[in-house]
Structures are given as C-alpha cells and as structure tokens.
Amino acid sequence: MYGPDRGLVSERAGQLAKATGVDLDDPFSIIRLDASELQGDPGRLIDEVNAFGLFGGEKLVWIKDAANEKALVEGLQYLSESPPETSYVIVEAGDVKKGALLRKTAETARTIAAIACYQDDTRQLNALIDSELAATGLRMTPAARELLLDLLGGDRIASRNEIRKLVLYCLGREVIDEDHVREIIGDASGISTDEVVDAVLTGDPDAFLHAIQKIAASKTPIFLVLQSCLRQLQQLDMMRSEMEDRRMQPAQVMQSLGRGIHFRRKPIVERALRNWSSTDLSREAAKLQAAILQSRQRPVLEDNLALQTLLSITLQASRRNRQG
DSSP: OBSSOHHHHHHHHHHHHHHTOOOTTOTTTEEEEEHHHHHTOTTHHHHHHHSOOTTOSOEEEEEEEESSOHHHHHHHHHHHHSOOSSEEEEEEEOOOOTTOHHHHHHHHOTTOOOOBOOOOOHHHHHHHHHHHHHTTTOEEOHHHHHHHHHTOOSOHHHHHHHHHHHHHHTTTOSEEOHHHHHHHHOOTTSSOSHHHHHHHHHTOHHHHHHHHHHHHHTTOOHHHHHHHHHHHHHHHHHHHHHHHHHTOOHHHHHHHHOTTSOTTTHHHHHHHHHHOOHHHHHHHHHHHHHHHHHHHHOGGGHHHHHHHHHHHHHHHHHHHHHHO
C-alpha cells in the first residue's frame, strides 16, 4: 500500500491484515517491522518470512514507513520470484513516485499487489459520511454535509475520526445541522488558516508563531491547520512534478494548476515552487501526514505534535529560501 494519504494506507493495510486470517493478537504469528530496521540487516526480511512460527500456521510480516529502501526492494525482488507458501507480507509506504524501485518491483511482479491510496475526493468522502451515519440512523442536512466536506479529506483516518466525533456528539438527535458541525469540528470560515500556511512556506518562524497564536485564540481546531498545510504541500508537489516532467517555469504551471490560488498568495507559492524539489515536498508532506495520524491516535498530544511539525517545516523552508 502506498500513496499520499497515510491514513488510507494504514486503514487498508489493517483491512488486508484481517483478511489474511492470521491471528493479529498472536505475537508468534505476526512480525511488525519498521522499514529502517531492514537497512542494517538486509537478509532479515527473507529470514522472517521463511521462519516457522512457534506453533506452526500462517504468518504475517507487516512493514511500516517504507520509502525506497534498498534492503526492502531486494527482499521483495527475491520473494516475488520465490513466494512464501505460509507467510504474508504487507508493506505500508508513503507517496512513492512512479518509477521508484519499490513501486516498479511490486507493479511488475505477478506475486505482489500494489495498491495506490490517494486523497479522498468528494464522492468518496460522501460515501464515508454515509457509512458512519448508517450505523446510527442519524440524518444530515445538505448544508451541514457541505460544511463538513470542506473540513475533511486530508487523511482517511483523520476524516473518519472527525465524522465519528460528530456522530457521537449528535447521538439522541434525529438530524445533524450546520450548528452541530461548527460546534464539534469548528467553523473553518471563522478564521483563515492561510496565514499559517504562508508563514510556513516563506520560512518565517516569527510570523508562524504569531499566526498560530491567532488560531489558538479563535479556538479553531489545530487539525484544520495541519490539513490546510498538507493540502498546500500536496498541491505544490503536483505542480512541481508537472514542472519537472514538462520542463515548465513556475509562472507557467501557476497559470494551469494554480488558478484557484488567491492572487495575494501566488508570489509565495511561486517562490516555493522555485526553491523546493518534488522530493523535498513529498518528504515534508509525509511529516504532516504522520503528525495527523499520531494526533488522532493520541489526541492529548495534538497541539504539541502540530506545533513541532509545522515549525520544523517552517525552518526547512527558511533554509531552502536562503539557498534559493
């Protein structure tokens, strides 16, 4: 599983793990590894896959946070030619580019399935909302649904958790309206997150801290800030890839893919396109996705995770802009 939506990658990996039939609570049947652990021990993946469980039966090797590690690629190449008979391997990867060895190995092998996990569009988000509402019998007004859709989409797990939080808040009622969405998730129109996003892109720590204080004072959920920054980085990544593939200038790609950007923000975005590579943008987007996922798993740390991650990207932007 790979793609820009880390939450969807994690969710689908979990669904697939359950479908294997392996007992996920049995420590002798499941081996969980971080991809970085394979780097210092190239043969470990093969050893784990071919090792017999203490009590026999099928086994699952579950690898997380993969990118394009040489040891992992070589291990999958071997396994694609000599597939295990009693073991499964699941790999969770980030936004691996087309042509990268990890994707190439999986996509060309008959014994490996490569599943892309892209950000949910409106149709998929509506289906997600419907599935969560169906279990409770709640209904939602069209206006409330439209508002909710504007607040979702950066990460599947984060989106699902926000919907569940809303449903829990409205239990006992028959209909969810706009006020309910604003009360529990926050009104995105109350204060723009663009100020924070722009401070991050320009690499201005003082402006960032000032903007984040305004966000906190307005009681706008920090999740919306993380999501806005993630969307901006994903848009930049798409635009930068277009520049590199078609050898376009920033101004040219802005005309085709940046039409929806406010004219006051265009110089900031154009500068970021000049100074950041596609690889850099993917790496920083992955940081945000990881922070969003961690904040959903440990809500008490959400503010600290957001501040540390966004400040880290701001400082990286500052270095990039000085070099540019």
